[in-house]
Amino acid sequence: MSVFKNILIKYAAAALILLTAVFTAGCDQVDIIEPVNIYKENVVVRAELIANKTFAGVVFTKTLPIGTTYSPETAGLRDIEAYIKVNGNQVIPLHNAGNGLYKTLYDYKIKQGTYYELFAKHYGDPIYSKTYVPEVPNVRNVMYRSESFYLQGEVQANQKEAYGATWSYQAGSSGEMEAGDFYSIGNLPATSGTGKLIVRSLAIPEQYRGSGIFSKFDLKVYAFDKAFQNYFRTKGNGKAVEDSFIHGGDNIGWNIQGRNAIGLFIGYSVSAPIPQK
Amino acid sequence: MKKSFKYIALFFFIIIANSGCLKDSAITDVVTEENNGEKIIEYLESQGDFINSLQMPALDSAIDVHDHLDIYEVLDIRSSTQFAAGHIPRSKNIESANLMGAVKSISQNTIIIIVSQTGQAASYYTGLLRFAGFNNVYALRFGMVSWNPDFLGSWNSSTEPKEDFTNLAYERPAFTPLPAVTFDNSVSGIKEKILSRIQLLMSLSFGDPATSSLSTNLAGLNVIYNRLDSTFTNTFIVCFGFDGLYIWGPNGQLDIPGHPPRAVFYMQFNGYVSDLRSTSYLQTIPSSKDIVVYSKYGHSSAFVVAYLRMLGYNVKSLLFGAGWKEDLPQAYLENYAYDKGN
Numbered sequence: 170m171s172v173f174k175n176i177l178i179k180y181a182a183a184a185l186i187l188l189t190a191v192f193t194a195g196c197d198q199v200d201i202i203e204p205v206n207i208y209k210e211n212v213v214v215r216a217e218l219i220a221n222k223t224f225a226g227v228v229f230t231k232t233l234p235i236g237t238t239y240s241p242e243t244a245g246l247r248d249i250e251a252y253i254k255v256n257g258n259q260v261i262p263l264h265n266a267g268n269g270l271y272k273t274l275y276d277y278k279i280k281q282g283t284y285y286e287l288f289a290k291h292y293g294d295p296i297y298s299k300t301y302v303p304e305v306p307n308v309r310n311v312m313y314r315s316e317s318f319y320l321q322g323e324v325q326a327n328q329k330e331a332y333g334a335t336w337s338y339q340a341g342s343s344g345e346m347e348a349g350d351f352y353s354i355g356n357l358p359a360t361s362g363t364g365k366l367i368v369r370s371l372a373i374p375e376q377y378r379g380s381g382i383f384s385k386f387d388l389k390v391y392a393f394d395k396a397f398q399n400y401f402r403t404k405g406n407g408k409a410v411e412d413s414f415i416h417g418g419d420n421i422g423w424n425i426q427g428r429n430a431i432g433l434f435i436g437y438s439v440s441a442p443i444p445q446k
Numbered sequence: 447m448k449k450s451f452k453y454i455a456l457f458f459f460i461i462i463a464n465s466g467c468l469k470d471s472a473i474t475d476v477v478t479e480e481n482n483g484e485k486i487i488e489y490l491e492s493q494g495d496f497i498n499s500l501q502m503p504a505l506d507s508a509i510d511v512h513d514h515l516d517i518y519e520v521l522d523i524r525s526s527t528q529f530a531a532g533h534i535p536r537s538k539n540i541e542s543a544n545l546m547g548a549v550k551s552i553s554q555n556t557i558i559i560i561v562s563q564t565g566q567a568a569s570y571y572t573g574l575l576r577f578a579g580f581n582n583v584y585a586l587r588f589g590m591v592s593w594n595p596d597f598l599g600s601w602n603s604s605t606e607p608k609e610d611f612t613n614l615a616y617e618r619p620a621f622t623p624l625p626a627v628t629f630d631n632s633v634s635g636i637k638e639k640i641l642s643r644i645q646l647l648m649s650l651s652f653g654d655p656a657t658s659s660l661s662t663n664l665a666g667l668n669v670i671y672n673r674l675d676s677t678f679t680n681t682f683i684v685c686f687g688f689d690g691l692y693i694w695g696p697n698g699q700l701d702i703p704g705h706p707p708r709a710v711f712y713m714q715f716n717g718y719v720s721d722l723r724s725t726s727y728l729q730t731i732p733s734s735k736d737i738v739v740y741s742k743y744g745h746s747s748a749f750v751v752a753y754l755r756m757l758g759y760n761v762k763s764l765l766f767g768a769g770w771k772e773d774l775p776q777a778y779l780e781n782y783a784y785d786k787g788n
Contacts, residue, residue, distance in 0.1 A: 252484050258621040260481060261724045262488035274491045277725040288479060297477040426476040 208234040212246065212291050214425045214432030219439065220281035220302050226272035227251060227263060227287060227434065245269025251289035251296075255280070263289075279436070281305055287434045289427075296427035302436030303330045303392035311388045311443045318372040319352065320388040322443060326366035331356040331398035333391045334368040337442045338377070345442075347389065354393065354401040387442030394436045396424040482639075483624030483757050487724050489640050490756070496576045497753040498720040503746045504572055506584040508592040508780045511559050519552050521545065522561040523571060524590075532784040534593060537561060539788065542571050543649040549580050558583045563600045565589035566661065566744040566765060567654030573752030578644045587745065589654070592778045600655045602663070603769030611770070613693050613704045615711065618730040619682075625733040625758030640756075647755050652748065655765060660751055662738060663765045667706065682732050683709040684739040686750050688716060691742055691768060704771070714746060722753070733759060740764035742772050 209232075216227040229251070230244040237243070245268040252262045253273075263271035279285075281304045289296040311322040320336050333351035340346045352371045357364050373386055399422030406421050425432045496502055511518060511534070520537035522529055529539040540548050549558055560575075560583060562568035568585035575583040590597040630642040652660040667683075685692045685705050692711040693704045705711075712721040712731075721727045731737060737759055741747035744767040754761040 250488075252481070252488065256621065258623050259724075259729045260484045260487065260624055262484060262491055264488070264492060273725050274495060275723050275725045286477075288477075288481070295476045295478040299477075428476075 208232075209429065212294075212296060212427065212430040212432075214287070214289070214296060214298065214430060214434060216287070216434045218279045218285055218300060218302050218434075218436040220279055220305055220437070222279055224253075224273060224277045224279050226266065226270050227253075227289075228269050229271060229289070229291070230269045241268035246291065249289055249291055251287065254286040254288065256284050257286070281438050283436075285434075285436060291427075291430075294428050294430075296425060296430045298425045298432075298434035300394045300396065300424065300434050300436040301329055303394065303438050305438045306332065306390045306392040306440050308388065308390045308440050308443045311445050313383060313386070313445050314369070318375075318378055318383070319370050320373070320386060320445065321367055321369040322388045322390060323365050324368055324390050324392070325363065326357050327363045328357060328359070328361070329395055330392045331395045331401075332366055332368045333393065333401070334370045335389050335391070336370040336373050336386045337389045338382075338386050339442070351391070351401070354398045356395060356398055384445060387444050389442050390440040392438050392440075394424075396422070397433075397435050397437065400424070400433055400435070481624065482627040482629055485636055486627065486640060486643070486756055487624075487728075489636060490577055490753075491724065493577070493579055494581075495723070497573075497749065498715050498723050500715060500717070501576070501581070502715060503569060503749050504576055504584045505565070505569070505587040505745055506557075506559055507587050507778060508782065511586060512780065512782050514557070518557045518559050520559045520561060520586075521548060523568060524561070524563055526788065528563060530786065530788050532590065532594070532596060532786055534561060534590075535783070535785050542567070542651070545571055545575065546578065546645055546648055549575055549583060554580070554582050556582060559586050560584070561586045562589045562652075562654045563597065564591050564654050564744070564766070566748045566763065567652040569745045569748035570652040570660060570752050570763070571648060573749040574644050574648055574756075577752070577756060578641055585745065588743070588774070588778050590784075591774070592780060593782050594784055595779065595781060596784075598774075598779070601766065601774050602655055603766040603772070603774060610707050611705060612707055615692070616708055618710055618712075618727050619732055621729045622731075622733045624729065625760075627758040643756065647752065650755075652751075652763075653765075657765065660755070660762055661748075661765050662762045664769060667738060667740075667764060680735050682735040682737050684731060684737060684747075684750070685709045685711045685768075686739050686741045686747055687714050689713065705768075709740075714741075722750070731759065735760075737761035738764055741767050743767040743774075 211232045213230045213232060214227060218224060229246040229249045231246055233239060233244055247265060249271060251271050252260055254260055261273050261277060264274055266272045279302055281302055283302050285300050285302065287298045307325045308322045311320060313320055322334060324332050326332060331354045333354045335348040335351065337345055337347040348371045350371060352369050355366055355368060357366060368390055370388060373383055377383055403420065403422040423431045423433060425434060511520065515536055520534050522533050522537045522539050523542045523545065526539060552558055560568040560572050565586055565588045568589055572583050572585040591601045629639040633639055633642050650660055651658050654661065657663050657666060683706055689711065712727060713719055737754065739747040739750045739761060744763060744765050747763040747767065751761050751763040
């Protein structure tokens, strides 16, 4: 009886393996990509919601095939239905203002400490995003680090936000000069609810490092919806690969949901320029 | 047993080895919602946002109507009995439910005047017609009351303020979601659905001067006050107009209280701001409460009732406005001839 049982188990297992192998064999197919079909149109969504500033609207564009000259007229989408929702209640429609820009009918000031959602439809396909506009960051202890020529400061941080900093300089009548990018976008460790975080700027350009000038540089601290950190870390992934030892093509950390939709709908706040101690 | 284990291990190896061929599935978990209230606001904003514009309230005076009787089209929405008792020469008697069709049949270059007994019902229907895109429609300010003193008896402002009236400013409440609005699914296209909703609201009767599901009077409001101070907390009173209406007494005094207790002020468009915009305080009007709106004379509040009803709010206009402080203005009262019969 036990011999018969063993044989039965053996054949049942063999049959199961055969069945699984056949079932999954289709996975070996190689997709042949026709060069003419590589282009896939994506909807690109772009919006910055800056605390205490007038909302500039949401830009909806489409990606264009290689070889097509970009222009706002050709890329801007005209058939979007969209609105924003504030803290889950207040509904504010967006209207087509041309070239893919969708704006509120009246000026609307973005509120700090507030959640904003984007609901949109493109030919019936839903697009969604949600962002948090942080409170204007509270920055202390700004100082110049002469060993690497950057400014750093201390910010009261929380888990919902990520932080970056830039140097800025009031260049007389020519207005404010500000670093074009962040050194990094940092946030608290997952275990900390709130706490102090040190943020730093990129190095002040060499021509301004003389003692009379660098001391006039201030630090501006940006508090972002945490989703921005993912974007900042991955934003280089979409660039052309120019180094043989670096592979490209990884995904960029967009925060837009939707079929064939990418982009950023991101809230942030900015401190006033804080002078060095 | 060892052999069985070997087969099971091989089985899992095949599964794992082939798992890489599973393609990324398309994002299907997009957060969506159907928000018909948003669609209505979006549509009305795209049409000029009448309620928050300088066109609001779309009223015309008896003097102007009288001087243009030969070129204006005058539509009287009162009952046939009221019409027979006296009406503006050349005016036509028409039921409010049929107004949309009547207005459609008239050239958009012709000024159309809607007439009711006191101008308040006419304001409600004119508001709806404005939302439908008829920018050539106006309500006769104070209605037949302003046409001839024989109709003055219909104006019923109470001058007796409640003891607990106040000039304290009450805060606007927190934002609430828009009410749920159901569209007529027998028509397609957002414009058609909105026009269908307007037609539905045109078929409701706005009592003027009698109360109705769309209008109440001071006696009705008094009932609400009495309960507001105890257990009845489901009514929200909106004072709509300019800030003087809310705070000041009839002659600008601050010592005579300006508004009922707990009434909250919403600014009419003053050239700069308007509190009923989607970007301002519209949604601080609680969608879960019964709303009573009052304005200076009951015209503007009737327009606001038309707007809020479009959005699904359960709202009434306070007939005769802030009658406890605003007398019927003599400057608007004329003594023009009228016709009798049908």
